[in-house]
Amino acid sequence: MKFTPSFIRIFSLFILLxxxxxxxxxxxxxxxxxxxxxxxxxxxxxxKGEIEGIIKMDSxxxxxxxxxxxxxxLAGELMLFDxxxxxxxxxxxxxxxxxxxxxxxxxxxxxxxxxxxxxxxxPDSVLNVPSLEHFLDAYTNGYSDPFVFWLExxxxxxxxxxxxLPAGTVIRSPEDAHTGQVTYVNxxxxxxxxxxxxxxxxxxxTHHDTYIHVHVLTKNREGMGHLEKAHWSPGAMRLYVPAHxxx
Numbered sequence: 001m002k003f004t005p006s007f008i009r010i011f012s013l014f015i016l017l018x019x020x021x022x023x024x025x026x027x028x029x030x031x032x033x034x035x036x037x038x039x040x041x042x043x044x045x046x047x048k049g050e051i052e053g054i055i056k057m058d059s060x061x062x063x064x065x066x067x068x069x070x071x072x073x074l075a076g077e078l079m080l081f082d083x084x085x086x087x088x089x090x091x092x093x094x095x096x097x098x099x100x101x102x103x104x105x106x107x108x109x110x111x112x113x114x115x116x117x118x119x120x121x122x123p124d125s126v127l128n129v130p131s132l133e134h135f136l137d138a139y140t141n142g143y144s145d146p147f148v149f150w151l152e153x154x155x156x157x158x159x160x161x162x163x164x165l166p167a168g169t170v171i172r173s174p175e176d177a178h179t180g181q182v183t184y185v186n187x188x189x190x191x192x193x194x195x196x197x198x199x200x201x202x203x204x205x206t207h208h209d210t211y212i213h214v215h216v217l218t219k220n221r222e223g224m225g226h227l228e229k230a231h232w233s234p235g236a237m238r239l240y241v242p243a244h245x246x247x
Contacts, residue, residue, distance in 0.1 A: 191218050
């Protein structure tokens, strides 16, 4: 076969793009699919008062991106769902408001890119957040990396909070950081629950007494916040994990 100069130039360009990471083979894409990344740390916010935004949502807002965290200055909550960034905040008379968050940032944020989700069966005994955490811990026994998970369906009830820190509050403890926080309780709703699981990130993106951090987003996109508790009926929720991370 005779290689023309134009063919050689094109082939050389492909090799350059491949080696510099602009072109990834399918196996390399699978390896990064679902990898959890973290900006900042919960403990620095809760104990050191580091509440300035360090990662902006428009830097992550592309299809397949998922993430959760508090809003800068602890003035609300953030959720990135399939590349769409949302933030919730407390309005007049504690009325909850949800808007798009392209220009907003977070003092800590956990996120992952997922191109392909895998549905896994949920036992009928998994009907709330504690039983969900226990199930995920058992299901991923032997898998050490953190991972993102997603549930969708109908909850019978849910309680979630939105950070609402008064300006000028001095933070020296988690109690200080939660000053002004407002909790909302809803009845039956169709929701997306987005969570992150890790046995080794307590104080980084989960609290010290749990392996999961979960945000709730209603399907009508009018409610969103940090999930405290929820209950659903057998068969009412579908659970997904990244296809290439948790087998």
